[in-house]
Amino acid sequence: MNKTFHDLETIPWEELREKKFRTLLKTVNLAKHKVKEFQNRISNLNISIETEQDFQNIPFLPKKKLIDIQEQHFSNLLATEIGELAHIYYSPGPLFDPEGNDPDYWGWAEAFYAMGFRPKDIVQMTFSYHLTPAGLMLEQPLRRIGCAIIPAGPGNTDIQIEIMTKLKVTGFVGMASYLKTIGEKALSKGLNLKNDFHLRVAFSAAEILTNSLRKEVENMFDITLRQGYGTADVGCIAYECEHANGMHLSTRCWVEICEPNTGKPLPPGEIGEVVVTPFSSVYPLIRLGTGDLSKLDFSPCPCGRTSPRLVGILGRTDNTVKVKGQFVYEHQVAEVIKAFPEIKSWELLITNPNKKDKLTLKIETNTDFNSTHLVSLFKEKIKLLTGVEIHSKSLSSKIVDQRKWA
Ligand SMILES: [Zn+2]
Incomplete structure (x- = not known):
């Protein structure tokens, strides 16, 4: 069994960074030719974008601005025609989130694999499937890994418990607080969480996972509970490995930590806004300011992955x-x-x-x-x-x- 989903994840960081930068330049080039918003944004720069310094001079795109740009026309942000997309979500309104046709468009397979999801896992998906991308966004990578998925969506806790116990479900995807609710409900029905359930691994997102909540849910079911970080605009940005000591940057996007007001990158290890560029061929948001604050940990990780780790989301730039x-x-x-x-x-x-x-x-x-x-x-x-x-x-x-x- 491979230790990582991509071989890339364990090559020396400088080499990986260099490869990612070349992919980044291709994405920038695509946006330059196809994305109206980006063409407008760089029209005054009058430079070619070839080095990291050139790239850092591109004004960043605060997430708040996406609403105004989409109000003018959604297609101004796309590198493709709207009718060529696979899905268009509305999450949360008024923002549209486009999805392309790649089998794992949002790039979460690498993350799920690092957390311990494996082929033949039976996974209960408790994120919603309509309007918001969460359910399908996280289902695609699991299918790519080779898991079977129960598209349960949120709620109906009694039915969730029935399915999990009858089908011997091994994986859970949803909010950790909801898995806790499932556990408490099952206990109140007289079930034994370690004998009647067969869970081994769980993925949590969309809420702050505190250490105490993580430990509580892990102990409840005797499982590994890991978290990932991404947005509905760009998909996966970073994820925890089995060591849960921060979130490794994904190979599928370029991440910078920048000063919130200026978008200028900060020295390694400082706290700043997470600015991300996904290597997307349909929605290449160049230097998207997420509004989330974090910092990078460059110390080696025992898992062998070489990418630095976000130390968690430390707050919002709004605060x-x-x-x-x-x-x-x-x-x-x-x-x-x-x-x-x-x-x-x-x-x-x-x-x-x-x-x-x-x-x-x-x-x-x-x-x-x-x-x-x-x-x-x-x-x-x-x-x-x-x-x-x-x-x-x-x-x-x-x-x-x-x-x-x-
Ligand atoms: Zn690791």
């Missing part, structure tokens, strides 16, 4: 502010707060009296809380000074930007 030239991310604030169990909730308020940025960290805690240590830890981790206000009511645990620019 990020720039203060005194410094990015402040919600998850950083949450991280600082975590060191103080006595703080129940928080809110970081940003104002600019007299045109000067001012931070106030509101916290919900007891009135006798001494904030000295909190202020110094905030300064150490976030590199900014903040004032502290103690409140007795529950706070949003978000960054609230109330700066006025007029």
Whole structure:
């Protein structure tokens, strides 16, 4: 049995990167000739795109902009005619997601294989099949691997349990929280999750998979539960292998970590926006800004795959502010707060009296809380000074930007 789905996954990273870059240039070239939106975007650049530096100079395409471009005409983003597509999804409206005719168009086979799905697995698919691409997007790669699929869709938990136990289902695809619901329902019916079920491997997406939820569901059924990261625009971007120590970048797209405002790539290891270019021949979104924040881990992985790993999704660019030239991310604030169990909730308020940025960290805690240590830890981790206000009511645990620019 092969260890990886593609031989490419284990060649030295620099070699893999070089190969991917050549494929990337072909995709850029295709977009240059066929995609109106891309032609407009680079019309002022007046350069040929041959090196990585050239590529990085292409203005990135924030996902938010897709809606406006599609409003003008969906076909402006396509490298093919609408009638030549295999499926068109509407997920979530108002965005259309086109799918081409390749057998694994969204490129998830590599990911499922890395997680442990194998030929002859019987897999229950609990993602929806209509309007949203999730069900079919994740079914195609499983068929490519050689699994049988039950297109169960979401809900009908009693029937899900009946099918899983009768057919001795070995694989589950859906939200981990839903698998937990299935387990709890089965227990309430008097079933034994380890004897009556035959699950071996599960794939979770579309929600934050916390370590505690993962462990709970893994222990419940005695299974391996892994997660992948992708979007309905581009398909698979990264996935966990058996070691679950971050998500390996897929061989099927080019991923950059960029400064959210400018789209300029950041030095290795820094937190920034995930900017992705899928090697798609029908929907080649060049430098799509996903709005998700992450960073890359370049340390070797015992699985032998050489691609670096996204360390998880650390937040959204929408929840990020720039203060005194410094990015402040919600998850950083949450991280600082975590060191103080006595703080129940928080809110970081940003104002600019007299045109000067001012931070106030509101916290919900007891009135006798001494904030000295909190202020110094905030300064150490976030590199900014903040004032502290103690409140007795529950706070949003978000960054609230109330700066006025007029
Ligand atoms: Zn690995």
